[in-house]
Amino acid sequence: MDNAGTNDRYDVVVVGGGAAGLGGALSLSRARRSVLVIDSGTQRNAPAAHMHNYLGREGAAPAQLIRIGRGEVAAYGTEFLDGEVVDARPAEGGFTVTLGDGRSVSARQILVTSGLVDELPDVPGLRERWGRDVLHCPYCHGWEVRDTAIGVLATSTVAVHQALMWRQWSDDVVVFAHTAPAFAADDLEKFAAMGIEVVDGAVAGLEVADDRLTGVRLATGETVAREALVVPPRFTARAGFLAGLGLDPVQQEMGGEVIGNHIAAGPTGATDVAGVWAAGNVTDPRAQVISAASAGVFVGSMINSALIEEDVAAAVADRRASRVG
Template sequence: METEYDVVVVGGGAAGLSGALALSRARRSVLVVDGGAPRNAAAAHAHNYLGREGTPPRELLAIGRREVAGYGGEFTDGEVTSAAPVDGGFEVRLADGRSVRSRRLLVTTGLVDELPDVPGVRELWGSAVLHCPYCHGWEVRDQAIGVLATSAVGVHQALMWRQWSADVTLFLHTGPQPTEDEWEQLAARGISVVVGEVAGLESAAGKLTGVRLDDRTVFARDAVVVAPRFTARAGVLESLGLEAVEQRMGELVMGSGVPVDGTGATAVPGVWAAGNVTDIKAQVISSAAAGLTAGAAVNADLIMEDTRRAVAGRRVFSPAVERELCDQVLGDRRHGI
C-alpha cells in the first residue's frame, strides 16, 4: 500500500464501490479496504437495481470492482478496526497490524441484521426467511407466508406482505396483541392470526416446511418474514468519536445509524459515510446513489484543499521575486529556450 492515498474507502459494498468509482474517475488515488462479508451474501439475487435486476450479489460486486480498478482504484482485503486523525489526514488501522494513511475517509461498512432467537431462522435467512417485500416479495408471490411478530411492527409486515400473497398468517410469538383497529384490518385483508410462541422452524433438505409452536402444532409455510434489528457497523466511526443513534419507525426503534448530512458528511471534518451504516432503509441501488453523492462531495472538498495549498505556495514568493521569475521566463522564450 502507498504511504498515503487521497481517499481510503472502508467497505466494498454498493456504496463503497460507487464512491470509489466516482473518486477514481476524478483521478484521485483510492484504496478500498473490504472484509469480504457483504450483508446480502445469503441472497441469491439483488433486485430493484435498474439495469442489473436479478444479478447475484457477489457478481454485482465483482463487476463493480472491475470498473473501479479500470480507473486506477486499488483494493486490499482486510478488516479496518479503527482510524485516527494524523497530520491533517487519517491513519487507518487494520486487524492484521497493517496501517495506511489517507487525506479523507469514506466509511461504508453497512449494518448487521440481528435476527430473532428462534431455531431455524438463521439457517434459512436470505432464502426462506425474509424481511423486505421489495427485495423478495415477487419470488414468494402466491405462496404460503408466515409473519413472525416479535414487536409491534408485525401487523404492519403482515399487511405489507398481503400485497404479494393471499395466504398470509401472522404468528404473534412475542409481539403485542393487535389493537381493535388492527384486528379489523387483518380480518378485512383475510390475514389469519395464530396466538402462541413459536418454538422453531421446520425444514427438510434446506427448504422451509413449516412453523412449529411450543405445543408442537405445525403450520405449513413456504416462507417466513421476520423483523431484524438493524445495527450499524459503526466501529470505525466510533473510533473517531462518532456514535450511531437510534432509527425509528414511528415510536418503534428499528435499529441504528450514524448521522450524516445530505452529502454524507459526518460531524468529523474529512470523514464521510454512506449506505446502510447511515440509513437502515437503503437498498442496494440507493446505497450506490449515496456512495456516488459522498464520493463527489469528497472530491470537491479535496479540490478546495488543493487550491488552498496552491495559493499558499504562490504566496511564498514576494511580488518582486514573482516579477523577476516572470521576466526570466519571458526572456527565455524570446531566446528560444
C-alpha cells in the same frame, strides 16, 4: 483481490467494498483521486442468491455485482486491501486507518460504507435460511414468494406494517404473535379486513424438508404450514471502528419503535466529523443495492468537491507565501 501497492497515504480510504463503497470509489477514481478500498468481504446481501430492483442487473447474484464492480473500479486505479478495519484516528493532514492485522494507512478523507448486520430474533433455524425463504424486504424478495403461504414473525408493533405490506404479494398471510405486545383493536380490524390471521403463542423453530421451509413450529408443538417467513431484524451498523473518532451509532426508529442504529450523516453524506463521510446501509438501513450504489457515487462526488476546496486553499496559501518571500 488485494492489489494495494506501496502507497501508504491516499486521498480517500473507503471502508467497505459493497455497492456503496464501489460506487464511491468509482466516482472518486474517475476524478483522478488516489483511492484505497478496504473490504472485509461481509456484504449484507451475501446470503441471497439474487438481487432485485437493480436496473440493468435484475436478478444478478450479489457476488457477480461485486466482482464486476471491482474490475471496473480497478481499471481507474483504485487499489484494494482485503481485511477488516478496526480503528480510525485523526492524524496530521487527515486520518490513520488501522486493520485487524496491524497494517495501517493514511487518508485525507474517509468514506464509510461498511454496511450493517441483520441481527435476527433468537429462533432456531432463522440464520440458516436467511435470504432464502426467511426474508425481510418485500421489494427484494416479494415477487419470488408471491401467492405462497407467508408468515410474519412479530417481535414488535412493526409487524402490523410488515403484514399489511406483504399482503400485497399474497392473499395467504399469517402473523405469528410471538413476542410482540398485544395488537391494538384497530390493527386487528385491519388484519380481519385483509384476511390476515393472527396465531397466538411463541415460535419455537422451523420445519424444513428438501431444503425448503415447510412450516413454523410453535412452542405448543403445533406446526403451521408456511413457505416463507418474514422476520424483522435489528439493523446494527458496522461502525465500532469509528469510536476513536467520536462517531457512535444513533438509534434508528420506525413508528416509534427502535429497529436498530446507524451512523448519522447529512444530505451530502458528511458526518459530524469533518473529513468522514458515510453512504449505504451504514447510514440508511432501508437502502437497497441500487440506491446504496447511487449514494456512494453521489457522496464520492461530494468528497471530491471538498478535496478540491482543500487543494485550492493550499495552492493559494503557497502562492501568497512565495510572493512574501
